[in-house]
Amino acid sequence: MRYFQSLLWAFVAYVAVSLPASAQDAAASLDARVNEAFSNATGWFVNFIFMSIPGTSFPWIVMWLVVGATVFTIYFAAVQFRFFGHAISLVKGDYSDPEDAGEVSHFQALATALSGTVGLGNIAGVAVAVGIGGPGATFWMILAGLLGMASKFTECTLGVKYRNEYPDGTVSGGPMYYISKGFDELGLPGGKILAVLFSVFCILGALGGGNMFQANQAHAQITQITGEFPGWITGLVFAAVVFAVIVGGIKSIARVTEKIVPFMGILYVGAAIIVLIVNFDMIGWAFGQIFAGAFTGLGVAGGFVGALIQGFKRAAFSNEAGVGSAAIAHSAVKTKEPITEGFVSLLEPLIDTVVICTMTALVIIISQQLIVDEATGNYLLNEAGTAIATVDGNGGVALTSAAFGSAIGWFPFVLAIAVILFAFSTMISWSYYGLKAWTYLFGEGKTTELIFKVIFCIFIVIGAAASLGPVIDFSDAAIFAMAVVNIFCLYFLMKVVRAELASYSARLKSGEIRKFSH
């Protein structure tokens, strides 16, 4: 314990010492150094994950996710639509036994999982998708969201079915558990190795998308309002607060955030609806842009394939369907029927992607931040030719902020607070996911847990200091690497879910499973 404390202090001291008096230059060069070292260290990994299918410009990983989601949708005969109403009933508590009151409810599991996914993916990620892939990316994002509901259903059912329950009453679950236990049960080899591989990627994903991307975009949002200052300062502040929560056990901070985040989510959607109502005459036009762009690209880099790639990529990054993270969050529910958690979880991609992400995209499109070439009706590209030119040259979260700001002048301030809180709650959620993977590898124990938590906090500083490009690439790569292992294993385990589904629907039909009168 003391050793790690001194390690942390050494790190803080290093940051302090490596800042000579001429703060501005030194800070800039520290940011640059962190940035360069980071890109060098992670480049190969990013390149591998985003390698194109030979002869095309289509990254294989995007194909992997979409094919996975499509297979699950077909295999379970569109479970996301057939059991949609039932999922709502479950969340409302219609099927909850009053005797079990006090256990984690379906609603709570859904809310916890959502607070891990609703966040910057919906605000910054969508802006990246629309900024690079044009409005057409929205269409593919919605499609990916709808298909992804089946992936979530599959992984979350398994998460509950194969979780570990400890004698002290606590639970641990997630892909690493269902992969190793499920493969053993089916007599398949290699379960343990795949579970370890997943855990390694989960840790990287927790440090990347669940941490650095969040810190990075939160910093970008803060500087939008305060003006430029070095990223490591934001990083240190965030790291200190996260440290206080996950190491210091100051639950009150986490609890307050958990209560404010849903409120912020509602406020965000509310603001988006207001922008849409004010510009209701343009909604038809915006959908026209979305459909036209989906199949032609409207001049974006890479044409319609570019739009499709961006849409699919950002949808997966935002709702995490097929990634396996939600299975960790959902496995805490004490239910007699693991499949009910699967039904509940299929609502996540719907709320996250189909509703919230689409709102963001519509606001960006309607606010006309993206510059259109009057002559051709196509979008103009920026100087580098990598993204669509915007009114103020904004990208990522700054683009969303500007889009909302053009309709509601003061909203960027609210958005800044929302972004910071979303970033914070996502970090807390992912610190838990990462920790579960870490303890799967190294065993449960105070010291091993502390090592991970300290590493997690250090990465917050790195994430805030690095520039967006390398961070976003690494974050995507790490999260998608989880999906590589997870979906591969889901193909083997999906028959277990089908058996559960058949048994459950039969009992639902026969009236054996019925609503409790409340």
Next chain:
Amino acid sequence: MKLVIGLDGQSSGEKALEFATGVAANSETCELIVVYVIEWSPFSFQTAEENAQRHKRREEEISIAMERVVEPAVATLKKAGHSVKAIVRHGDVADTIDDIAHSEGASQIVVARSSAGGLTSRLFGSSTANLVMNARVPVTVVA
């Protein structure tokens, strides 16, 4: 005759208990059901870690409630020669007491006057008031 007694873990709950004992003494066969509700909502927000520990916490909450509030009350009533049943459950206080009374087929609910006062009860209402307004079984509020 069946009587449901709602306890709140405070001295006002004791008064409800006393009153119910008096009623029971006048009746030949009276079953007393002592209920303690741990305020809980299935629609609150929790962190992943809190969820993972929820089952453990629930067991702890129930055993503390049993030990500190319910068992002493049950012991007192048994000593007085009544037949007693104890229930500890999580949920909304008013709804849960009403549900139990309804499903047990009780003829009356006895609760204490609301112990919360001032701003809190103005903002959130009081469980006793909610119970009186919504119960499907006659309610006696003991002052």
